[in-house]
Amino acid sequence: MGELAAFIILSALTLIPAVVVVTSGNVVRAAMSLIPSFLGVTGLFVLLGAEFVAGIQILIYAGAIAVLILFVIMLTEGGTGLAIRQLNEQRLPGIVVAGALTAGFVVLVVRTAWPLAAGALPASNVTAIGTAFLTDFILAFEISSLVLLVSLVGALVIARKEL
Amino acid sequence: MAVGLTHYLVVAALLFGLGLYGILTRRNAVAILMGIELMLNATNINLVAFNRYVAPAAVAGHVFALVVITLAACEAAVGLALVMAAYRTLETIHVDEINLMKW
Numbered sequence: 120m121g122e123l124a125a126f127i128i129l130s131a132l133t134l135i136p137a138v139v140v141v142t143s144g145n146v147v148r149a150a151m152s153l154i155p156s157f158l159g160v161t162g163l164f165v166l167l168g169a170e171f172v173a174g175i176q177i178l179i180y181a182g183a184i185a186v187l188i189l190f191v192i193m194l195t196e197g198g199t200g201l202a203i204r205q206l207n208e209q210r211l212p213g214i215v216v217a218g219a220l221t222a223g224f225v226v227l228v229v230r231t232a233w234p235l236a237a238g239a240l241p242a243s244n245v246t247a248i249g250t251a252f253l254t255d256f257i258l259a260f261e262i263s264s265l266v267l268l269v270s271l272v273g274a275l276v277i278a279r280k281e282l
Numbered sequence: 283m284a285v286g287l288t289h290y291l292v293v294a295a296l297l298f299g300l301g302l303y304g305i306l307t308r309r310n311a312v313a314i315l316m317g318i319e320l321m322l323n324a325t326n327i328n329l330v331a332f333n334r335y336v337a338p339a340a341v342a343g344h345v346f347a348l349v350v351i352t353l354a355a356c357e358a359a360v361g362l363a364l365v366m367a368a369y370r371t372l373e374t375i376h377v378d379e380i381n382l383m384k385w
Contacts, residue, residue, distance in 0.1 A: 122285050126285045126289060130289075130293045133293065134293065134296055134297060137297055137300045137320055140300070140304060140313075140316055141301070141303050141308070141316075141317060141320075146312065149313055149316060150312075150316065153316055153319065153320075156320065156323070157323065160297075160323045160326070160327060163290065163293070163327055163330075164327075164330055166285075167290070167330045167334040168334055169330045169334070169347070171344065171348075172326070172347050175351055176326075176351065179352075179354070180319070180323070180351070180354075184319060184354070184355060187359065187362055188312060188316065188362070191312055191362045191365055191366065192312055195312070195365065195366070195375050203376075204309065205309055205310055205313065206307050206309065207307060207308070207309045209306055210307050212306070213303050213306035214303065216302070216306060217299045217300070217302040217303035217306065218299065220298075220302060221295050221296060221298065221299030221302075224295035224298065224299070225292055225295050228291040228292055228295060229292070233287055233288075233335070234336060235286075235335055236335070237338075238339055240338050241339065244341050244344065248344050248345060251345050252345060252348075255342075256342075256349075259346075263349050263352045266352075266353060266356055267352060267356055270356035270359055270360050271356075273363070274362075277364055277366075278363035278366045278367060280370070
């Protein structure tokens with residue numbers, strides 16, 4: 120019962136700010152609404168027993184990415200004024216396409232018989248995640264660190280003043 | 283009524299749909315990136331929920347969620363650098379006004 124209540128509250132905390140993110144005419148308000156949405160997702164991770172992913176989610180999403188987005192909004196002030204129309208003319212097609220895809224997903228998810236496995240979660244899986252990263256998933260680990268380095272250099276080069 | 287896998291997948295599908303709607307209807311490139319972040323969050327919920335309910339003893343879902351978070355940070359940094367470059371050269375960040383390659 121408590122789990123269901125927590126799930127409903129966290130889902131509302133995720134989805135209601137997400138609606139503000141995609142519909143608000145004020146870009147700063149949309150960017151600020153990202154933060155409660157990310158925190159709601161963090162709560163869902165904790166509910167799913169993924170404490171380490173939840174911590175990284177707070178650090179990277181609610182911390183770094185939200186601040187990065189707010190900084191870029193500040194630096195590109197010519198495009199974010201309140202008088203500027205923020206939505207294009209594709210509102211109706213957008214609703215139709217996104218609604219149809221979401222309805223399709225929901226029908227698919229509800230009708231599929233998932234191969235559920237019972238079993239208790241380990242008390243702490245941080246050690247297991249670290250071991251898995253350095254043994255079974257070493258290639259993904261190395262490639263993602265390479266991508267991180269390349270995108271760091273690339274972002275610096277692209278955003279530099281004179282090319 | 284216990285919370286099951288389907289609940290999480292439905293929430294993730296709704297979040298994904300909201301992000302897609304934002305990408306389709308926004309003019310501002312920064313707001314489009316916000317929609318992409320919402321969609322990536324939806325995939326992360328899916329990965330962790332499958333890990334919890336299909337293979338509770340494994341950590342593959344957590345590992346992939348962490349990789350997705352890393353790549354989302356890369357994508358945000360490069361995307362926002364591109365927005366800055368576009369703003370500096372074209373003086374607009376509205377994607378319907380950036381049509382240099384359209385004829």
